[in-house]
Amino acid sequence: MKELIEYLLRFGNLNQQQIDFVATKAKEIVLHKDEYFSEAGKIFRHVGFMLEGITRVCYYNNKGEEITKYFIEENNILVDFESFDNELPSTVYVQAITDCRIIIFSKKDWQELLNTIVGWDAIVHKIILKALMQKVERRSPLVTEDATTRYLKFMERYPTVVNRIPLSYIASYLGITQSSLSRIRKNIR
Amino acid sequence: MKELIEYLLRFGNLNQQQIDFVATKAKEIVLHKDEYFSEAGKIFRHVGFMLEGITRVCYYNNKGEEITKYFIEENNILVDFESFDNELPSTVYVQAITDCRIIIFSKKDWQELLNTIVGWDAIVHKIILKALMQKVERRSPLVTEDATTRYLKFMERYPTVVNRIPLSYIASYLGITQSSLSRIRKNIR
DNA sequence: ATCGCTTTTTGCCAAATGGCAAATGATTTC
DNA sequence: GAAATCATTTGCCATTTGGCAAAAAGCGAT
Secondary structure, three states: OHHHHHHHHOOOOOOHHHHHHHHHHOEEEEEOOOOEEEOOOOEOOEEEEEEEOOEEEEEEOOOOOEEEEEEEOOOOEEOOHHHHHHOOEOOOEEEEOOOEEEEEEEHHHHHHHHHHOOOHHHHHHHHHHHHHHHHHHHHHHHHHOOHHHHHHHHHHHOOOOHHHOOHHHHHHHHOOOHHHHHHHHHHHO | OHHHHHHHHOOOOOOHHHHHHHHHHOEEEEEOOOOEEEOOOOEOOEEEEEEEOOEEEEEEOOOOOEEEEEEEOOOOEEOOHHHHHHOOEOOOEEEEOOOEEEEEEEHHHHHHHHHHOOOHHHHHHHHHHHHHHHHHHHHHHHHHOOHHHHHHHHHHHOOOOHHHOOHHHHHHHHOOOHHHHHHHHHHHO
8 A cells, every 4th residue: 555655646745634535445456367457348447556466458469369568567557548437348458467466446436536635636647647658668669679679678678577477478568479589588698 | 720629629628718818829830841840859848739741750769770650640739748748858859741730839828728728737638648549559559460461550540641751751660671661562452 | 206287499491571782763953 | 854863662682580380398286
């Protein structure tokens, strides 16, 4: 919980009373490896905050291949705003790839925070912006570089992730096959 | 100007007085092909709105290759919020690739709109969100598909752009060489 | 230690893409 | 209209990556 509050305070100020109010709405859940936090076709009804573990956001293309869009690590927000805000079915899966501890807020509680805490919407907007910008930045370089460079950058960007998840997920993030990634790894050492 | 107002109204309501006020702050500029709207290293000090033409956002990688991140067409917002909001030097170039007509707001006027029009910040937030989401969506599929598929999708997504800009820009967006793109084109027909 | 299961590595060959340079085509300028 | 300039296509060959299947390595349960 402390982590969440620290995270929130980086985006705006909250007084003790407001912090306590947030805390009353927060619930902690555990998600085991391979379980889904949410699934494509369903509407996102929670805002999550990663306390511990790694999740990934993925989808399937028209050939049935699984594509990992990005990973979400500790101390990051976990929500599909398009789905959450507009009550639209999400197009992606959010899956735990290690055991995870996650703080969640139900939509109802989230609304109540919006209505109660002055400035909550500003904080939330900043958080969303930051999350989206991160996505753009993490995704863009992948297009134009060769697979080895992409892998090296991946390791820089997710240093805490590389050794905790199966290689197949990394490959599906980098847009290459598992075999290719394996070969690349060999050449790097 | 009508285009801008219509665009704004898609994200929230403004009364006639507010619309007029926005109009007093808007200036129209012309940017010729190849001119820069903004450059890497400089701070973004304007919010732009594309009336006519196409711009692209690009940068250079460590090999000196030019990478096109995306294109911006008519009726879209044109701003690097990270740079604009935080007064940080931008990392990208925004370049006209056809002659363009662009409405701009100076930072000072933009602030005044924020302070004067109730709900302006909400509209702006929605616009930013949409723009960022578009970027993510346009960028992500590029990673995992082969060049031909990427080109076909590019044509679907930017139907009005394909025939108006040089092939080299498209290649640098798709992350392939000009030669490869030329060959791909040949095979498609 | 052994079995069964999953993950990772490897070998083989085919396909896609890159790099470079020359040829062709298109456009501008005089 | 000819020359100069720029954009695009093509040829040649090297390199990267994919697809598939088998081998090897890792891991948990017994």
